[in-house]
Amino acid sequence: AVSLPFAVGQCGNQVGCRFWDLALREHAAVNKKGIYDEALSSFFRNVDIRSGDDGPDIYKGKICSLKARALLIDMEEGVVNEILQGPLRDVFDSKQLITDVSGSGNNWAVGHKLYGCQYRENIVEKLRKTAEHCDCLQCFFIIHSMGGGTGSGLGTFVLNLLEDEFPEVYRFVTSVYPSGEDDVITSPYNSVLAMKELNEHADCVLPIENESLFDIVNKINQMINSGKLGSTVKKNSLITSSTGSAKTLQEKPFDAMNNIVANLLLNLTSSARFEGSLNMDLNEISMNLVPFPRLHYLVSSLTPLYTLADVNVPSRRLDQMFSDAFSRDHQLIQADPKHNLYLACALLVRGNVQVSDLRRNIERLKPSLHFVSWNQEGWKTGLCSVPPVGHSHSLLALANNTCVKPTFIELKDRFMKLYKKKAHLHHYLQIDGMEQSCFSEAVSSLSDLIEEYNELDATKDGPRTNPSRLKIAV
Amino acid sequence: MSIVTVQLGQCGNQVGHEVFSCLCRDLRGSHGLCSRREEQSYQDACKERFFWEEESGGPVARAVLVDMEPKVISQTLSMAARSGYWKYNEHSHFCQKQGSGNNWASGYSVHGPRHKEAIMNLLQKEAERCDRLGGFLTTMSMAGGTGSGLGAFVTRCLRDAFPTSFILNHLIWPYGTGEVIVQNYNSVLTLSHLYQSSDALLVHENDVIHKICAQLMNIKQISFRDVNQVIAHQLGSVFQPTHPAEEGSDYSRNPLGDLLEALVPHPEFKVLALRNIPQMPENSLAYSAFSWPGLLKHLRQMLIAHAKMEEGIDWQVRPPPQGSSIPSHSTNKPLHFNTSIANLVILRGKDVHTVDLGSFQDPSLYTSWLNPQDAFHAWKTPRAFNKYEKSACLVSNSQFLLKPLDSIVGKAWNMFASKAYIHQYMKFGIEEEDFLDSFTTLEQVISSYTTL
Numbered sequence: 001a002v003s004l005p006f007a008v009g010q011c012g013n014q015v016g017c018r019f020w021d022l023a024l025r026e027h028a029a030v031n032k033k034g035i036y037d038e039a040l041s042s043f044f045r046n047v048d049i050r051s052g053d054d055g056p057d058i059y060k061g062k063i064c065s066l067k068a069r070a071l072l073i074d075m076e077e078g079v080v081n082e083i084l085q086g087p088l089r090d091v092f093d094s095k096q097l098i099t100d101v102s103g104s105g106n107n108w109a110v111g112h113k114l115y116g117c118q119y120r121e122n123i124v125e126k127l128r129k130t131a132e133h134c135d136c137l138q139c140f141f142i143i144h145s146m147g148g149g150t151g152s153g154l155g156t157f158v159l160n161l162l163e164d165e166f167p168e169v170y171r172f173v174t175s176v177y178p179s180g181e182d183d184v185i186t187s188p189y190n191s192v193l194a195m196k197e198l199n200e201h202a203d204c205v206l207p208i209e210n211e212s213l214f215d216i217v218n219k220i221n222q223m224i225n226s227g228k229l230g231s232t233v234k235k236n237s238l239i240t241s242s243t244g245s246a247k248t249l250q251e252k253p254f255d256a257m258n259n260i261v262a263n264l265l266l267n268l269t270s271s272a273r274f275e276g277s278l279n280m281d282l283n284e285i286s287m288n289l290v291p292f293p294r295l296h297y298l299v300s301s302l303t304p305l306y307t308l309a310d311v312n313v314p315s316r317r318l319d320q321m322f323s324d325a326f327s328r329d330h331q332l333i334q335a336d337p338k339h340n341l342y343l344a345c346a347l348l349v350r351g352n353v354q355v356s357d358l359r360r361n362i363e364r365l366k367p368s369l370h371f372v373s374w375n376q377e378g379w380k381t382g383l384c385s386v387p388p389v390g391h392s393h394s395l396l397a398l399a400n401n402t403c404v405k406p407t408f409i410e411l412k413d414r415f416m417k418l419y420k421k422k423a424h425l426h427h428y429l430q431i432d433g434m435e436q437s438c439f440s441e442a443v444s445s446l447s448d449l450i451e452e453y454n455e456l457d458a459t460k461d462g463p464r465t466n467p468s469r470l471k472i473a474v
Numbered sequence: 475m476s477i478v479t480v481q482l483g484q485c486g487n488q489v490g491h492e493v494f495s496c497l498c499r500d501l502r503g504s505h506g507l508c509s510r511r512e513e514q515s516y517q518d519a520c521k522e523r524f525f526w527e528e529e530s531g532g533p534v535a536r537a538v539l540v541d542m543e544p545k546v547i548s549q550t551l552s553m554a555a556r557s558g559y560w561k562y563n564e565h566s567h568f569c570q571k572q573g574s575g576n577n578w579a580s581g582y583s584v585h586g587p588r589h590k591e592a593i594m595n596l597l598q599k600e601a602e603r604c605d606r607l608g609g610f611l612t613t614m615s616m617a618g619g620t621g622s623g624l625g626a627f628v629t630r631c632l633r634d635a636f637p638t639s640f641i642l643n644h645l646i647w648p649y650g651t652g653e654v655i656v657q658n659y660n661s662v663l664t665l666s667h668l669y670q671s672s673d674a675l676l677v678h679e680n681d682v683i684h685k686i687c688a689q690l691m692n693i694k695q696i697s698f699r700d701v702n703q704v705i706a707h708q709l710g711s712v713f714q715p716t717h718p719a720e721e722g723s724d725y726s727r728n729p730l731g732d733l734l735e736a737l738v739p740h741p742e743f744k745v746l747a748l749r750n751i752p753q754m755p756e757n758s759l760a761y762s763a764f765s766w767p768g769l770l771k772h773l774r775q776m777l778i779a780h781a782k783m784e785e786g787i788d789w790q791v792r793p794p795p796q797g798s799s800i801p802s803h804s805t806n807k808p809l810h811f812n813t814s815i816a817n818l819v820i821l822r823g824k825d826v827h828t829v830d831l832g833s834f835q836d837p838s839l840y841t842s843w844l845n846p847q848d849a850f851h852a853w854k855t856p857r858a859f860n861k862y863e864k865s866a867c868l869v870s871n872s873q874f875l876l877k878p879l880d881s882i883v884g885k886a887w888n889m890f891a892s893k894a895y896i897h898q899y900m901k902f903g904i905e906e907e908d909f910l911d912s913f914t915t916l917e918q919v920i921s922s923y924t925t926l
Binding site: 293374 | 572
């Protein structure tokens with residue numbers, strides 16, 4: 001089953017670039033014989049380029065030329081051009097790119113209404129072509145940021161489009177939310193306008209905050225530079241590492257941060273690509289983690305951040321991995337799931353971990369977590385045999401938890417600060433199709449969402465009375 | 475007579491593979507401590523039941539493999555072929571690409587009808603290959619989407635297409651603390667639907683098997699493979715050949731029919747539990763010696779006291795005194811006593827002919843509907859199973875599974891009251907009404923088993 005990523009905007013494409021790089025590395029590590037297999041086919045086509053770039057797909061046998069199944073969309077050329085000149089240039093062809101030159105000016109309306117309208121047909125056509133090459137399309141991934149214009153506006157336009165054209169295919173969105181100190185003044189407008197689209201058209205959203213990525217990168221740097229573990233950390237096991245070892249983490253901090261998000265996506269899809277004793281497909285993630293349609297925001301955490309060089313892993317260290325997944329500083333947004341309410345939780349483990357390890361840790365951690373009354377045993381688990389490169393095992397935790405609420409509340413507050421003064425509104429309203437109601441509807445949608453989380457939180461410490469069972473006449 | 479096995483979903487295929495492996499290992503093992511003639515009959519009977527012979531000589535499992543995604547079937551086929559001793563028929567499998575997403579509705583209402591023809595064709599072919607069809611055995615879990623939903627659909631189709639054949643569902647119940655969040659919904663839907671088309675449900679609970687692995691098999695890091703191997707051993711001890719009547723008779727030709735006749739006198743009561751003793755690591759077998767009286771004493775107490783295995787048995791539990799005036803539906807009855815409708819004990823190994831099974835014929839163990847001689851059956855063979863010098867297996871139609879069933883229904887009901895996840899099922903055509911029907915069916919079953 002195929003997952004099709006769409007990288008939209010600058011952030012989306014930078015993350016996307018890291019993703020393809022790491023995906024190739026992961027498959028190269030596992031696929032020693034160079035045979036094009038089922039696992040590879042979920043992200044790559046195998047093209048016979050002897051007759052040129054437009055050659056036919058080869059479904060079996062040796063790898064000829066791997067082409068990523070993807071669409072790269074940006075309204076500026078800089079980032080996409082860099083990708084096409086870099087080591088990944090052969091992985092993409094021009095039919096997968098949609099670019100313009102002037103950018104969206106950090107304006108959601110420009111991205112969504114203006115470019116959306118302009119490029120609709122082009123996007124649909126390229127989407128259909130790409131989908132034609134897929135044996136079985138299971139899922140779309142949109143990778144974008146919320147605070148700008150292209151990723152946020154055009155990205156959510158694409159989301160709508162996907163729902164119209166392929167209503168049965170799942171839509172997963174990885175969204176990078178702006179921090180309070182974001183240098184784009186209008187990022188709250190862009191984010192809230194985009195949130196409405198995510199509320200209504202996404203199946204699952206994985207929110208990411210740069211602050212969290214930054215903190216994780218710093219934490220790792222400190223570990224390495226402290227000299228305590230420096231020489232014993234396996235270099236390629238860093239969750240922040242790239243394949244090219246020439247660049248240090250300090251030189252390109254965004255690369256390190258983007259690698260984390262790329263690893264998130266790799267781990268999320270690992271069980272769909274590789275074998276294991278308890279498979280966890282993407283449609284299962286959506287099924288188990290979304291109890292009500294609008295509550296589809298999942299907080300993610302990845303552990304371990306690095307692996308020490310010694311191979312023998314006593315189970316104590318394995319258990320530490322599970323504990324870390326629930327700690328505040330491993331979450332990819334500024335949130336504390338442990339002190340809030342779980343609606344559902346998924347654990348996807350990779351590597352040499354068995355069901356007894358999973359169960360032992362669930363039993364151990366359960367008492368310190370709060371689960372909603374109707375889902376006390378709300379755990380979804382998966383075991384994938386193939387670990388990520390450089391690790392013997394790893395864990396991805398996805399939580400549907402009310403700890404996302406503060407992020408949304410802050411976003412709304414920042415929005416209201418601007419909106420009350422009508423600051424910068426004219427930049428948006430001058431775009432065809434934009435009205436004041438777009439803003440009021442968007443913030444209303446966000447308020448409703450926050451209210452749903454409030455209602456759930458209110459049940460947290462309440463009495464637990466189970467509804468009475470059906471009575472059968474004897 | 476031959477049994478066609480239908481392996482459904484990841485669990486069904488993984489377990490099914492271990493079952494066939496176990497049967498083969500048993501056949502190839504060092505002699506079963508019996509006469510050569512006995513051994514030959516046993517081998518012939520087993521092969522007829524579960525395998526057919528290819529022209530090139532190797533045994534091929536009488537099985538159809540079904541899954542909605544390709545990885546597990548692919549792995550299962552290649553593992554069997556690698557054994558060098560047996561394999562699956564390369565053409566007897568059906569798979570798709572995208573899975574069922576742990577969604578019962580997707581398995582039952584979408585994949586079922588869509589792929590009915592292709593799957594039933596495979597089953598028809600396999601059935602026609604049998605000289606005499608002894609029935610169908612499906613292996614599946616009820617927690618996911620394919621085994622559970624598509625499994626329920628296929629069972630219904632089998633009933634329609636083969637109205638006079640026996641259908642037994644080997645059903646795996648998931649760990650109580652989640653493998654799948656919607657597992658209780660999927661379980662409720664599966665059980666209620668199977669109840670309508672199946673002849674009986676033979677149940678294994680992951681929690682129980684896990685305990686066996688931890689405490690009896692001494693496995694430190696228990697994998698699903700370990701769990702599945704114990705399940706396979708237990709299933710093998712039911713279905714390997716036995717003599718149903720007194721010695722001198724042939725091996726049973728109709729295992730499914732015999733099982734159902736012995737254990738399911740009434741269609742309202744179809745839930746069968748399995749207990750097997752002894753259970754130990756292979757390398758301890760050589761150092762252990764058991765006596766039949768000892769084994770049977772433990773097995774009987776396991777039955778009476780709801781024990782999961784032969785350790786930690788509550789010896790305080792006693793059957794209610796005979797002829798007491800405690801009416802069957804009163805709450806005065808000792809709740810921890812397991813009342814049986816019918817039991818089947820299967821004995822394999824040395825000196826089976828000396829065994830005294832009187833303790834299992836005690837009327838106080840049973841409801842009053844059947845004569846004690848009809849409520850209890852014993853099958854025997856002197857041929858030892860899977861290197862156990864002596865082994866005893868109990869298949870029981872009793873209150874063993876009442877509490878676990880009640881727990882599953884309770885949790886599902888609790889979730890249903892909040893309407894959580896219902897929209898996921900409605901997307902594929904299962905409405906609230908359908909859930910209510912299923913709950914009603916199961917509350918009825920629970921009530922029936924409670925008032926035994």
